[in-house]
Amino acid sequence: DIQMTQSPSSLSASVGDRVTITCRAGQSISSYLNWYQQKPGKAPNLLIHAASSLQSGVPSRFSGSASGTDFTLTISSLQPEDFATYYCQQSYSIPYTFGQGTKLEIK
Amino acid sequence: QVQLQESGPGLVKPSQTLSLTCTVSGGSISSGGYYWSWIRQHPGKGLEWIGYISNTGSTYYSPSLKSRISISADMSKNQFSLKLSSVTAADTAVYYCARSFNWNAAHPWGQGTLVTVSS
Numbered sequence: 026d027i028q029m030t031q032s033p034s035s036l037s038a039s040v041g042d043r044v045t046i047t048c049r050a051g052q053s054i055s056s057y058l059n060w061y062q063q064k065p066g067k068a069p070n071l072l073i074h075a076a077s078s079l080q081s082g083v084p085s086r087f088s089g090s091a092s093g094t095d096f097t098l099t100i101s102s103l104q105p106e107d108f109a110t111y112y113c114q115q116s117y118s119i120p121y122t123f124g125q126g127t128k129l130e131i132k
Numbered sequence: 133q134v135q136l137q138e139s140g141p142g143l144v145k146p147s148q149t150l151s152l153t154c155t156v157s158g159g160s161i162s163s164g165g166y167y168w169s170w171i172r173q174h175p176g177k178g179l180e181w182i183g184y185i186s187n188t189g190s191t192y193y194s195p196s197l198k199s200r201i202s203i204s205a206d207m208s209k210n211q212f213s214l215k216l217s218s219v220t221a222a223d224t225a226v227y228y229c230a231r232s233f234n235w236n237a238a239h240p241w242g243q244g245t246l247v248t249v250s251s
Contacts, residue, residue: 026195026196056235057235057236059235059236059237059238061179061238067243068228068230068241068242068243068244069179069228069238069241070239070240070241071237071238071239071240074234074235074237074239075234075235075237078234078235080237080239112178112179114179114181114237114238116232116235116236116237119181119192119193119194119195120181120194120195120196121181121236122181123178123179123180123181124178125178126178126179
């Protein structure tokens, strides 16, 4: 299985802050990296697929980038509705493994 | 737009088989280019990919669960199903169904259903 290491595991930030979450793959996964947002009691929601392609309907303050096996999710200006848990997922090799999650909390 | 809804028993006894169904509306599971997935989340924990089925009926399973799972589809009802045999308390989780498409990303997801394994 491909291990996905996500950091940090938790993060405190304020509305308007720029936030970056990182995910490192244990081996090359090309651009098969997806980011999801999950709010308490809800199903995850796809934000970005293929490392940097914004899912339709997702605000443009979310962006993704890649450098080798390191992937980054950036939120350019945090909004109140962005406080949630974020997961990365590799979809290159079965089983499609997830990172352990980053809980984004209000400072 | 496509919507998915899980259904099935919320309580299963140890050693029995967990059976869940995902009903898809707003789109056909026989459409090409999509895979119909099951993903689970243990209470308070992260996400675990279980497997998926294609529109042609091909199945792909997580190796860690492969000996116990079966995913099937009923095109006439626009549903796909998960069976997980010989369950233990470690299989207690919220089970989600989802559609996988571009780059195997999962979207959209069903709301999830909690299955508790307990006697």
